[in-house]
Amino acid sequence: MKKFLLPHRFKKMGLLLLPLGSFLWVAGQLGVFNSLLNALGFRYPGFQLILITGFFSFLAGIYFLIFSREKTEDEFIQHIRLESFHFAALFQLIFFVVLFLGMAIFSLEPGGESAFLLLLAGSILLFWLAYIIRFNYILHVKNRVTRE
């Protein structure tokens, strides 16, 4: 597993890029930058550039957070990584089951095909977010217990 991992310094970059990318993407979608872009006469391709930058920063942030080494990347950390992957897979599976049961039993259908695709894309991100949260939470707890 170690050969897929990036150096530890990428974790800090991930911590910066993930919220920054999310902010750019959401703010761009909400039109926060519209007045500024209009004033600058840069509506096109400025708007698209912001959305693309935000989206890829978000993806890079996730990638860096997941695949960067810990300071001491030993077999115990890799054990926690594996457990966290299992947890994330189970979490995503439960999400899928609940989603499709909700649609089948309660007729909760997302509005249109694009909304359904958005839900599926969201569930893929859910896997990675579940992994990041679980892995870092366990590390935090282990660190705290060891310090005590």
Added chain:
Amino acid sequence: MKNKVRNFRTEQGMTQQELADAIGVSRQTIFALESSRYVPSTILALKLARIFRKKVEDLFELEKKD
């Protein structure tokens, strides 16, 4: 699986951090090992045995449930 890592470590007057540095793992790993929350790989078990100059069987002991 039970282990006597804590006993041998304190016998030799080592801290958890010193033992961790000696075998190239984190202090959390030593803590998890000593509290039997983690079963190490063969490589790590052999490294521990070498540090303590003991046999692996002296360090680790199978329990009924194993």
